[in-house]
Amino acid sequence: MNSGAGGVLPSVGPGEILPFSAARHPDKIALVVGDTCLTYQELDRMSDAVAASLRSRGIGARDVCSLYAQNCWEWIVAYHGILKAGAIVNPVNVMLTGPELAFVLSDCEAEALFFGASQAATVANVLGEMSALELVCQLAGDVGEGIGAVTFTELLTAPIDAAPAGNPAPGPADLCSIGYTSGTTGHPKGAMQSQRSVLLNCALTATMHGRNSDDVVVTALPSAHVYGNVAVNSTFLAGGTVVLMERFDAGEALLLLEGDRATLFEGVPAMYSMMLAHPTFETTDLSNLRASTIGGQTFSPELLDRWQTRAPGPMLELWGMTELSGLGTTHAVHAPPVAGSIGVALPGLEIKIGAIDGTEGGVPTGEHGELLVRGPLVMLGYYGRPDTTAEALTDDGWLRTGDVAYVDETGHYFIVDRLKDMIVTAGYNVYPAEIERVIGAHPDVALVAVGGRPDPVKGEIAVAYVVPAPAAQLLPEDIIEHCRAHLAAYKRPREVVFVDALPTTSSGKLMRRKLADLEVADSDQGVVHAR
CATH class of the missing domain: 3.30.300.30 (ANL, C-terminal domain)
Structure with a gap:
């Protein structure tokens, strides 16, 4: 694994991002969450301590560590510590109920669970079913009786050591993360992402959005979601500052955008709608925003127009999936906008429109069909589900996204809707x-x-x-x-x-x-x- 010294870009996986940026910007503020401000050097050292603590407990290569907490700085440190230990990250949606959490932990065979104080009651109710867990750690607050969890502070105070012999660093094609789909039918599925795909998605997103070390990015997207993960780590890769909200609040978001002189806001249409409806929107100074990103669902052109009366930078509509570790398409920040489009394919990613009935071949330009994706961002498959994997991935590597879309003559893609909707x-x-x-x-x-x-x-x-x-x-x-x-x-x-x-x-x-x-x-x- 490259340390980042000498300006060598990360080449294996996202676990290299913090060492790389800490070598270039050690004393720069990397992350702001509430009143907590952490530099790149602090994030790097704390995640090193978490990695050492995991290794000291025998958790490392090919072991799965689950993260079940609201946005917080501890979540970010734990994520990178898990990767540095050579383990596999399993980001868990905080909205999951006890039975749903138990299913995910069991399905991915988790060895460790990091959870937030707000999730403690849910965790306590399922721990009896989770005998395979080697470590249970509460990220913040006092640990409740009967849980038997260690505190995150204990992990942070561990001596930092080198990786023990026999625990090789992961390679680009090795498993990096298992992200579960929303589970609209039946149980959710764990999409397996390689080290290369997660790192590459961050790198290509940073490139398409022109991220740089002067950026201040405000986001309330959940860290456990691929969109939220890429928003944070693509900014870290570029050496910028992330202002991470624990959860979205329209008034607070507007205050942060103005007060921190944010250059980027990352969100979904509902967030923009709520900010537009907030009484302070018309008086908030958003002139420093060089761009905003929006994804997750459709929105009206009027929403974009109203936002840009205060925020003159381009609105970059994008599209992605858990099965792609983040974005699949986006607008490039300096390219002419195409209203209503989700943009163009990320570099190196192939996209085509196939027949809705699943028959071979594509459809003509402008005609509706299923969006198909192939390339290095596509998942390795669904964890422990070869049959479901075979349904989603064709023999020649195309991912069936389930989205109805079309492409215009300039190569811009437009989502019509989900096929199942x-x-x-x-x-x-x-x-x-x-x-x-x-x-x-x-x-x-x-x-x-x-x-x-x-x-x-x-x-x-x-x-x-x-x-x-x-x-x-x-x-x-x-x-x-x-x-x-x-x-x-x-x-x-x-x-x-x-x-x-x-x-x-x-x-x-x-x-x-x-x-x-x-x-x-x-x-x-x-x-x-x-x-």
């Missing part, structure tokens, strides 16, 4: 994302999601779930009429449901499969139906 109404294919873009452009709409509902006549109908903007006087008929001018009759929602909030993942992505649950809410809670 497509609504078939009276024989017509209807894509929720298209309806969401139209409804999201209404000035009185803060957030919107569209889902399908069974219908005895048409098979399925589209239902729009709308969060009105603050103080808006909005009626269901207003939404229907707005859609009438922009959508063909078969695409229009047949019902509008007003709600206070939409179900989202920890990264802010809409969870369409849970939309129907909103309809059981009582009308006194602000839910209105209209046909």
Whole structure:
């Protein structure tokens, strides 16, 4: 493993990133979380101590270490310590319940578990099932009785030693991380990423976004999510500063963007919508933002236009997957923008549009099909699931993404929707994302999601779930009429449901499969139906 001395770029895996940047910028602030500011040298030394502590407990090459905590500086240190020990990182979504956590830990055969204080109760309820765990460590706060966990402080005070004999450093093709998918059907699957793919995604993202040592990046994306991981580590690779929010709050985000003179904000459409709706948005100075990134789901062009009235830098729309260890496409920061597009393929990544029915060959430019990806960012497969891997990866290495997309004549890609979210109404294919873009452009709409509902006549109908903007006087008929001018009759929602909030993942992505649950809410809670 290269130490980074002499300016030699990391070449094996993400465990080289901190040594590399610490050698170039030892005293520069690398990470800010609340009142805690850590330099590259401090991050490097602390992660070295974590690595030494793991090795002293016999945890190293090919052992899996799970991270189950909200954003915090300890999470970042533990992540890099695990990698430096030669172990495999398993980032876990903090929204998982006890049974879901137990499944993930068992499925990936975890040897160690790092958890946050807020997750302690959940962890305590599953530890009895986890006899294989060699180490249980609470990242912050006092350890509760009965858990038997060590504190993170104990790991940080361990003497730093060299890797013991017989514990070889990983190679580029070796397993680096196991990231579990959201599990929309059945149990989640663990996508295995190589050392090369995780490092390369950070490097290519930094390149496409023009990241540099002067950057100050504000993000509330979960560290356990591939988008959040790349946002942090691509910035570390470039020597910039990451301002990491424990969780997203619109008012706090605007304060940080202005107060820290941020050059980049990384987020999902829901975050931008909430900041746009915040009363301080119009008075917040965002002029230092040289760019913003947005991914995770569709959004209306009006959202982009309103954001750029305060933040003049380009909005870089991107697309990625757990199975790609992060981004697959993005706009380059200095390239002409193409509205509505997710950009172009990252360098070295092949992308094509295949037939939706899975038959061989591609489809013509501009025609809808399934987005297929091949190259060094594609996962090694799903952990312990050869049959599921064979369904996702073709014999010649193409990853079936499950996204409906098309490409234009300039090579820019456009996501239409998830294949599984497509609504078939009276024989017509209807894509929720298209309806969401139209409804999201209404000035009185803060957030919107569209889902399908069974219908005895048409098979399925589209239902729009709308969060009105603050103080808006909005009626269901207003939404229907707005859609009438922009959508063909078969695409229009047949019902509008007003709600206070939409179900989202920890990264802010809409969870369409849970939309129907909103309809059981009582009308006194602000839910209105209209046909």
